[in-house]
Amino acid sequence: MYQEERLLKILHYLKENNTMSIHDICTMFNVSRDTARRDIIKLIEQGTAIRTHGGITLPVLRNTIEAYRERLKYYSKEKKYIAKKALEFINEKEHYFFDVSTTISFLAEYLNKRVTIVTHSLDNIEILSEKKDIYVNSVGGLLNNKNRFFYKPGCEDLIKGMRFDTAFIGAASVSEDGIYYDDEEDAFIKQSAIKKSDKVIILTDCKKFKNSSYYKGVNWNQIDIIITDDKPPKNFMDIIQKENIQLIIAE
Secondary structure: HHHHHHHHHHHHHHHOOOOEHHHHHHHOOOOHHHHHHHHHHHHHHOOOEEEEEEEEEEOOOHHHHHHHHHHHHHHHHHHHHHHHHHHHOOOOOEEEEOOOOOHHHHHHOOOOOEEEEOOOOOHHHHOOOOOOEEEEEOOEEEEEEOOEEEOOOOOHHHHHHOOOOOEOOOOOOEEOOEEEEOOOOHHHHHEEEEEEEEEEEEEHHHHHHHHHOOOOOOOOHHEEEEEEOOOOOOHHHHHHOOOOOEEEEEE
């Protein structure tokens, strides 16, 4: 079960029972306490639940379940389509870089080929660790708890000693001068991986073309393929055509 599906069921439970403990989540979904804590943290960060002693409850006067269902309906389905299309670009026995991204986490879920993956994403590591035919390398270092990636000074030295057939990169926002992210360290790791990749594929849902963020991690002239769920606005289409980037609309 994907985390988004668990979170929706947790919110349904809260609507009926008002509170829910870590133990309740572990029992209901047969997951570890660490997984239950991550679910709780996610709901708190989204503002759809508030922390109580030993668990969570719904905020007062907020229609949180309906709001969460809307986000799930409009975004997760598109991200899954994008991930399934990206799967077509993965070949047996090749080496890939997997970025920190919800969409790329879906790609990790679907992946069933004998490949080597390098990633700094905690979620990717957790998902891929259960797949015996996939070799996983982590850059290691300190965990960024909010955005769930590892970073340490000098991690680029590890990446410099590698070559990737393809880097699959997400996006926090897409701007006219490149792809941006929330964390400087995260953007730095992406740029290091891109420089060592034969092909760069951006996976992003179309709403990211309307977002804004802080640190540029990808230049347009470094991108080979963009996989998204809808046709980008005209100003971005002009850039995509100018840079001779292959645009794929996942359906």
